[in-house]
Each structure stands twice: as structure tokens, then as C-alpha cells.
Amino acid sequence: MRKKVLIVSYYWPPAGGPGVQRWLKFIKYLPDFNIEPIVYIPENPNYPIVDESLLSEVSESLTIIKQPISEPYKLAGLFSKKKTDTISKGIITSDEKQSALEKSLLFIRGNFFIPDARKSWVKPSVVFLENYIKNEGIDTVITTGPPHSLHLIGLQLKKKLNVNWLADFRDPWTTIGYHKQLKLTKSAKNKHLQLERDVLNTADRILVTSHVTKAEFKTKTDKPISVITNGYDVNHIAKPALDSSFTLAHIGSLLSKRNPVILWQVLSDLIAENMDFAKDFKLNLIGFVSEDILKSIEKYNLSNYLNKIGYVSHEEAIIFQKKSQVLLLIEINSPDTRCIIPGKLFEYMVSERPIIALGPDGSDVAEILKETNTGTYFKYADYDALKLQIQAHFDAYKKGALESHGIGLQKYSRKALTKTLAELL
Incomplete structure (x- = not known):
């Protein structure tokens, strides 16, 4: 029984x-x-x-x-559907840019609806x-x-x-x-x-x-x-052809606090220094992206290289994972996020594409990537190392040799x- x-x-x-x-x-x-x-x-x-x-x-x-x-988000939507929707998705504007309405909604959410x-x-x-x-x-x-x-x-x-x-x-x-x-x-x-x-x-x-x-x-x-x-789960989605461009793809929400300025700086510098990189590079963001992130990308002159694709189904997300040249995993640079292991990490690992991850020191993600040989982890101060890694991936891409060879992945099925x-x- x-x-x-x-x-x-x-x-x-x-x-x-x-x-x-x-x-x-x-x-x-x-x-x-x-x-x-x-x-x-x-x-x-x-x-x-x-x-x-x-x-x-x-x-x-x-x-x-x-x-x-009974949920208060439906009532709050009568005042501002856009702000209510973004807050319910976890996309919160940085403190200094919040409107009075957004501050009020966050205060009510935090203090009148516990937990x-x-x-x-x-x-x-x-x-x-x-x-x-x-x-x-x-x-x-x-x-x-x-x-x-x-x-x-x-x-x-x-x-x-x-x-x-x-x-x-x-x-x-x-x-x-x-x-x-x-x-x-x-x-x-x-x-x-x-x-x-x-x-x-x-x-x-x-x-x-x-x-x-x-x-x-x-x-x-x-x-x-x-x-x-x-x-990760077994899927039966046929492996698509790799992108012809040198695509760096992030799949999932990019919230205001999850803004990897060091990455935008590295990419901007590589574009300025390397004509081949500038010709082949594309940045694909698949999922919800905050306005703060988009403004930061614009500040580093990356807007012309950006494909903002928006939210896609889980099946479509897997296709993007399998066809992208490099996968990006971005976490907020805070000790509070050391414990966060995004679910997409495990799907990334079996996509057979190299992962570049950015986050705080002491993250569990760093240990998993090292253990499985599926990617490289960088702290937000690692400008030189991050730049060298992206350049190395680009060089391998140009030779048709950019690959990932994971080990010991079965225990994460x-x-x-x-x-x-x-x-x-």
C-alpha cells in the first residue's frame, strides 16, 4: 500500500x-x-x-x-496594476528611484501582510x-x-x-x-x-x-x-544548432539589485578593443528585466548588442540554453544571496554550454560549478579574470571549439x- x-x-x-x-x-x-x-x-x-x-x-x-x-494584489491593482504586477514578480525599483506609490505599496505589503x-x-x-x-x-x-x-x-x-x-x-x-x-x-x-x-x-x-x-x-x-x-529533468527537446553569433544569454528575471556592472564594463571594453568581438557579440536577455538594468546596459553602450526577448515558456527557455554560446548566471552581490542556487543552474549544467556566474564570495553556486566542471564563478571585483575568461571563450568560439564537459551530474537529476x-x- x-x-x-x-x-x-x-x-x-x-x-x-x-x-x-x-x-x-x-x-x-x-x-x-x-x-x-x-x-x-x-x-x-x-x-x-x-x-x-x-x-x-x-x-x-x-x-x-x-x-x-483572497489576495490583496488584486485590490492593489486597482491603484496601479503595473506597479503591483512588478512587485509581485519580485522586480522592485531601487530605493532612490521609487515613487511615493511604490513606497506605500511596499510598506503595506511588508507590515500589514505578515509573513x-x-x-x-x-x-x-x-x-x-x-x-x-x-x-x-x-x-x-x-x-x-x-x-x-x-x-x-x-x-x-x-x-x-x-x-x-x-x-x-x-x-x-x-x-x-x-x-x-x-x-x-x-x-x-x-x-x-x-x-x-x-x-x-x-x-x-x-x-x-x-x-x-x-x-x-x-x-x-x-x-x-x-x-x-x-x-534538472530529462527532456526530449532536440538539440538546436548553436547560435552563429557569440551569444551570452541570461535566462530568468534580472531585478534591479541584480545588476552586474562589472560584466557590462568588461563587455564594453572588449567591444572597444576587439573589432572581431564587436562584430560577433550578442547579449540575449530572456525573461523580465528591470528598467535599472536596461539603463545600465545603455550607459555602457551595449544597447545595440542587446536582444531583449522577454518571458518565454519553459520549453523555449531550454532551447535558448542549448543554442547559446555562453550562459550567464547572475546573483545579487550580497552575503544574503550566498545561499541562493537558482533552479536554472542545473538545467544550464546539462545544456553542454559553458557557464559564467557572478555573485558573492562563499556562494554554494561556486562549489557546484567547480565540482561539476560546468563553468566559472566570479566575484564582483574580479574584472581581470572575468575579462580573460570571456576572451578565452570567444577565442574558442572562433575556432569552433567552445564546449562544456560536465562531470558527476547524475546526482542532480x-x-x-x-x-x-x-x-x-
């Missing part, structure tokens, strides 16, 4: 973006390990990104239960799930956040039913970078910290995606913490990661 596990998630197809991928893939493979997943999601969510193609990955035999959710804007779903979900869990004989519940309010559903179900509860943190809670932009009052900060402590010290097990987050949480709880990273999860369950 299969073990039933209830998974509480906000993001689910047709939601797009990175938040949906982790549990979509776990749920895909859990039945292979004699576990029956049951998914609980909102009936009427306000997804900032939609990707209908992901619906094809949901098994027809999967049990999905839904309850309505987040989906908090109103907690109470009705607990009422509904308490009966459902009893009736279905479920003894294990998994909550995944962000949004971290979903962990409060697990917290209350643990207290009421004493179910086995795993809290999965795709990102940290109080140390995540955007918290500093929410204009939190002292009391709001303290409430976040208290809720975080309650969750970390009540759950039976904590799941995290990076060793940096595990180290942080170990200072806050004695509960067992397991690292299960994100990963979605099925291998699901096996690890199943063993914990």
Missing part, C-alpha cells in the same frame, strides 16, 4: 517561473518510490507568471484539491485540511515556501493533529534579500523572526536547497535539516533527488 503524503503549495501549473518546478518534479517521480502525493493548491491564485506548457507535466491520476484564496500577502489562506486551509487529513488517513504533510505563510498551515496542522510535518524552504525567510526592501518596522521584523522560530522548531524536519541555508538554520533550531537541491526525498519520508 502506498504511503499518502499531502503537499501544500501555492505555485502549481499553469504558474510559470522557478517556484513551480521543484514540487512539480518531486510529485512527478514520488509514485516511483511507492508514495502517493496529494496536492493542495489555491483555486483562484494570482500568478505573476503563467506557463501553460507545464500543465502537460501533471499526471491525470494525481489527486489535486483546491480551496479559494506575506497570502496569509488569509491559512485559516480556511487549516479548517478544510483538518477534516480531509482525518478522512483520508494521511500522516505526513509537506509545506513549501515562499510564500512562507504556507508553513503556518503546517504549523497549525501539526499542533492540531500531530501529523509528521516537513517544512521545505526553497528560499530563506528572514534573511532573504528582498526583506530589506519591504520597509519593515521593528515590530514587523520581530513578528517575522518569531514566526520563523515557531516553524523551525515545530516541524519534524526542515528541507532546504543549499548548505548555506542549512548552516543558517542550524543556529536557530535543533530539528533535523536536510539539503535537497533543485535539479530530478529522479535521483526524489529518491532522497522518498527515503526521508
